[in-house]
Amino acid sequence: MSSARPSRSARPAHPSRSARLSRSARPGIRRTVLAGPAALLAAALTGCYAGGSTSAGADPDVAPDTSISVNLKGKAAAPGQPVKVTLAHGKLKSVAVTAGESGALAGKISADGRTWISERVAAPGTAYTVRAKDSDGGSDQAVFTTAGAEKVNKLSLAPGKNTTVGIAQPLSVVFDHPVKNKAAVEKALKVSTSNDTEGSWGWLQDYSGKDRVDWRPKEYWKPGTKVTLAAQLNGIDTGTDGGWFVRDYTTTFTIGAAxxxxxxxxxxxxxxxxxxxxxxxxxxxxxxxxxxxxxxxxxxxxxxxxxxxxxxxxxxxxxxxxxxxxxxxxxxxxxxxxxxxxxxxxxxxxxxxxxxxxxxxxxxxxxxxxxxxxxxxxxxxxxxxxxxxxxxxxxxxxxxxxxxxxxxxxxxx
CATH class of the missing domain: 2.40.440.10 (L,D-transpeptidase catalytic domain-like)
Structure with missing residues (x-):
């Protein structure tokens, strides 16, 4: 994006602030900082100064400091944690965190408008782009890449997708490698049913010796129930000897006759x-x-x-x-x-x-x-x-x- 700046001789020196637009900048202009390797963490987000009264000592020709910071940076950021975007001053209007074919990370802006936190964690070996806008119309972006997974965990699901099964069929997930962080994995396994069936996950050892978790209803399923499992596991660390999940899984099925x-x-x-x-x-x-x-x-x-x-x-x-x-x-x-x-x-x-x-x-x-x-x-x-x-x-x-x-x-x- 282009930027409009007063000449060096006309702009007061403020060494403590690196990202500013003068009052004379044309309304609607947005400035984008192209961050280098040493500046991937901090992106400058600047909106046009709106005018009005100023406090004693304030420079009426300088816009408020609206720089942002991202908790993950560089080319080997630690995966498995939420992305957090923080605005120094003002309020965030929107934040988008995208990762190419991996899609976007949804998140929420805090009540005070100063921070945004993703609902899911950053996955291993993934390049992310953060784009933010503030309430004054300023915008900017930052990029980072997470370190790759040294070991990858996978799973098998039963029943198969789009099948019709009997009233006693559980959801069953068998893992390739041990799962130490069982609570984190279980939180990522989202079961939804067409009739709010009551059920629970239970951890056990499969006959093969592998870790396994099954979801069974309290009683046999009602015929016609539609069931979906969204295993939102991408970015979950399963613990020592287990490795990381690097993708999500899903299956759907329907309950047949009783x-x-x-x-x-x-x-x-x-x-x-x-x-x-x-x-x-x-x-x-x-x-x-x-x-x-x-x-x-x-x-x-x-x-x-x-x-x-x-x-x-x-x-x-x-x-x-x-x-x-x-x-x-x-x-x-x-x-x-x-x-x-x-x-x-x-x-x-x-x-x-x-x-x-x-x-x-x-x-x-x-x-x-x-x-x-x-x-x-x-x-x-x-x-x-x-x-x-x-x-x-x-x-x-x-x-x-x-x-x-x-x-x-x-x-x-």
């Missing part, structure tokens, strides 16, 4: 209920009781429908007990518990539990069940013939934790 699969280990039967009505009643055989081949009890959540897969016993710690191609496979836990077709076990359907841990049924019944259930449907497993309760990290076992205990797992409680 379906519950009830598995009775003692009666050797499985029933599918939809909207409170039973639509399937299937004889089955679950895990052999009394050892590692027994099934889990509690609420498991259908994690995936995997169709025909090769099941090998050594992958679940059962030696060489089996190696089979299995149809209509529906995964219930990470540890290898499935519901699936098991025609080789037909003599035990409805009579006894004699499988290697899974819930087996005929081809026809498995096909019928497979065709109607969806990922996120709860399998409520009851009975004495079990080896324990599904753990919260072994698939989606959060429903086996009381609501109060689940809330206590939040880093913000």
């Amino acid at each position: 379906q519950v699969v009830k598995v009775d280990l003692d009666r050797h039967r499985l029933a599918l209920h939809r909207d409170g009505k039973q639509v399937l009643d299937i004889p089955m055989s679950a895990g052999t009781p009394g050892g590692e081949k027994a099934s889990w009890r509690g609420t498991a959540v259908l994690m995936s429908k995997e169709g025909t897969i090769n099941m090998r016993s050594e992958t679940v710690g059962l030696g060489d007990a089996y190696d089979k191609m299995v149809d209509y496979s529906m995964r219930l836990t990470w540890s290898g518990m499935y519901a699936h077709a098991a025609p080789w076990n037909a003599g035990y359907f409805g009579q006894a539990n004699r499988s290697s841990g899974c819930v087996g049924m005929s081809d026809a019944n498995a096909s019928a069940l497979y065709g109607q259930v969806r990922v996120g449907d709860p399998f409520e497993i009851t009975g004495a013939d079990a080896k324990g309760t599904v753990a919260e990290g072994n698939g989606y076992g959060a429903w086996n934790v009381s609501w109060a205990d689940w809330q206590a797992k939040s880093a913000l409680k």
